[in-house]
Amino acid sequence: MVPHRVPRWPSWLFRASPGWAQTARALGAWVPQGRWPGSSRGAGAASPLARRGCSSMPSQPPKVMLTQERYPVRRLPFSTVSEQDLAAFERIVPGRVTTDPGELEAHNVDWLRTVRGCSKVLLRPRTSEEVSRVLRHCHERNLAVNPQGGNTGMVGGSVPVFDEIILSTALMNQVISFDDVSGTLVCQAGCVLEQLSRHVEERGFVMPLDLGAKGSCHIGGNVATNAGGLRFLRYGSLHGTVLGLEVVLADGTVLNCLTSLRKDNTGYDLKQLFIGSEGTLGVITAVSILCPPKPKAVSVAFLDAVGPAGADHGGAEPGRLRVQVRPLPARGAALRPRHLPARPPGPTRQARGGLRPPG
Ligand SMILES: Cc1cc2nc3c(=O)[nH]c(=O)nc-3n(C[C@H](O)[C@H](O)[C@H](O)COP(=O)(O)OP(=O)(O)OC[C@H]3O[C@@H](n4cnc5c(N)ncnc54)[C@H](O)[C@@H]3O)c2cc1C
Structure with a gap:
C-alpha cells in the first residue's frame, strides 16, 4: 500500500x-x-x-481521509440501507433519523481527526426498547451498526469504517435512580459524565472516574472503552465500580444485568464482558455504578520534573523529581509547601514568567 x-x-x-x-x-x-x-x-x-x-x-x-482509503480494509457483505429501511427506522424512532450529510459529518469523523467513515444514517433512540427494535431490524436485514457515545474515543472505534449505521446514545440521558445511602447510581448510557458528576456531588458523592473528555463523553462510552482517567488509582477500574449493565445484543435481545447489588454471586458475571468491548458485543443502554463518598478535603500534588543537564532547572540536581503535596488553599490563603524541603536557589518560576512560587 x-x-x-x-x-x-x-x-x-x-x-x-x-x-x-x-x-x-x-x-x-x-x-x-x-x-x-x-x-x-x-x-x-x-x-x-x-x-x-x-x-x-x-x-x-x-478533510480527513476516508478510513477505507487509508487502510487496506475490506467491507464485509452487509446490506446497504434502503428507502424501506429508512421508513422502518422512522417508525421506530420518529423524527430521530438523520440522513443530512452536513449533520452526519461530525459523527463520521473521530475526535483526533484520523479516521473517517461514510455513514449515511444516524439514529437517536431514547429507550432500550427502541435500541432493541432498531437492532432487531438491522439483524434481520444484515445491516452493520456502529454504536456512538460522545465520540471522544481516541482509537477510532466511535466512527464507522464504511457506511455502518451510527446509533447514537445522545438522547438516552436520564438518571434512573440514585441511592444516597449506598451511593449507587443507575442511569441511561447516554448521560454525559460531567452531568453525572454534578448530580452525585450535590448529594455528597463523586463519580469513581474523571477524565478530560468529561464534558462530552457518555457513561456508556466510558464503560465500552473501560476508561481509566484521573481517579483510577484512588477508586480502581470500572471492572470494580460498575455494578450492573443493561445491554442490547446484536439481534435485539435485551440482556438485563442491571443489578445494584455490591455482592452478587449468582451465575456468570456477564457484565464484565462488555466493559472495554468497544461496542463489539452489544449496545450498552444502562449502567449501575458505585459512587464513593465525596472526600472531605483534596490535596494537590505538584510533580516538578527537573530537566536534563545544562538546562535551566533552578540549581536542582538533574534527573530528580520533586514532589510537593499541598491541601487546596482556603479562599485567600497562601499556598505553602508542606512536605518539601526549601526550594533550591535559582530563578523562581515567577521570575521566568511561570507559576507563582509558594509564599
Ligand atoms: C481530552 C480527552 C481526554 C481523555 N482522557 C482519558 C483518560 O484519562 N482515560 C481514558 O481511559 N480515556 C481517556 N480518553 C478517551 C476515552 O476513552 C473517551 O473519552 C471515553 O471513554 C469514550 O466515551 P464516549 O462516550 O466519547 O465514547 P465514543 O468515543 O463515542 O465511543 C468509544 C467506543 O465505545 C463504543 N461505544 C460508545 N457508546 C457505547 C454504548 N452505549 N454501547 C456500546 N458501545 C459503545 C463505540 O462504538 C466506540 O468503540 C480521553 C479522551 C479525550 C478526548
Missing part, C-alpha cells in the same frame, strides 16, 4: 512547547498559516472548537 501523509495529530496538542508549529508540521499535524481571530498565540493557533465544527472560522481544516 502506498504510504499516505495524513494529519496524524491535532496541532493544538503541540502548542505548549516553543517552536511547536514546526514540530507539529514535521509530525504531520495540520497547522494553519494565518492567525485564528481572538488568538494571542500567533500563527497556527488552531482552535479545537474549529476542528469539531463548532466555530464560524472561515478557514476549515482539510
Whole structure:
C-alpha cells in the first residue's frame, strides 16, 4: 500500500512547547498559516472548537481521509440501507433519523481527526426498547451498526469504517435512580459524565472516574472503552465500580444485568464482558455504578520534573523529581509547601514568567 501523509495529530496538542508549529508540521499535524481571530498565540493557533465544527472560522481544516482509503480494509457483505429501511427506522424512532450529510459529518469523523467513515444514517433512540427494535431490524436485514457515545474515543472505534449505521446514545440521558445511602447510581448510557458528576456531588458523592473528555463523553462510552482517567488509582477500574449493565445484543435481545447489588454471586458475571468491548458485543443502554463518598478535603500534588543537564532547572540536581503535596488553599490563603524541603536557589518560576512560587 502506498504510504499516505495524513494529519496524524491535532496541532493544538503541540502548542505548549516553543517552536511547536514546526514540530507539529514535521509530525504531520495540520497547522494553519494565518492567525485564528481572538488568538494571542500567533500563527497556527488552531482552535479545537474549529476542528469539531463548532466555530464560524472561515478557514476549515482539510478533510480527513476516508478510513477505507487509508487502510487496506475490506467491507464485509452487509446490506446497504434502503428507502424501506429508512421508513422502518422512522417508525421506530420518529423524527430521530438523520440522513443530512452536513449533520452526519461530525459523527463520521473521530475526535483526533484520523479516521473517517461514510455513514449515511444516524439514529437517536431514547429507550432500550427502541435500541432493541432498531437492532432487531438491522439483524434481520444484515445491516452493520456502529454504536456512538460522545465520540471522544481516541482509537477510532466511535466512527464507522464504511457506511455502518451510527446509533447514537445522545438522547438516552436520564438518571434512573440514585441511592444516597449506598451511593449507587443507575442511569441511561447516554448521560454525559460531567452531568453525572454534578448530580452525585450535590448529594455528597463523586463519580469513581474523571477524565478530560468529561464534558462530552457518555457513561456508556466510558464503560465500552473501560476508561481509566484521573481517579483510577484512588477508586480502581470500572471492572470494580460498575455494578450492573443493561445491554442490547446484536439481534435485539435485551440482556438485563442491571443489578445494584455490591455482592452478587449468582451465575456468570456477564457484565464484565462488555466493559472495554468497544461496542463489539452489544449496545450498552444502562449502567449501575458505585459512587464513593465525596472526600472531605483534596490535596494537590505538584510533580516538578527537573530537566536534563545544562538546562535551566533552578540549581536542582538533574534527573530528580520533586514532589510537593499541598491541601487546596482556603479562599485567600497562601499556598505553602508542606512536605518539601526549601526550594533550591535559582530563578523562581515567577521570575521566568511561570507559576507563582509558594509564599
Ligand atoms: C481530552 C480527552 C481526554 C481523555 N482522557 C482519558 C483518560 O484519562 N482515560 C481514558 O481511559 N480515556 C481517556 N480518553 C478517551 C476515552 O476513552 C473517551 O473519552 C471515553 O471513554 C469514550 O466515551 P464516549 O462516550 O466519547 O465514547 P465514543 O468515543 O463515542 O465511543 C468509544 C467506543 O465505545 C463504543 N461505544 C460508545 N457508546 C457505547 C454504548 N452505549 N454501547 C456500546 N458501545 C459503545 C463505540 O462504538 C466506540 O468503540 C480521553 C479522551 C479525550 C478526548
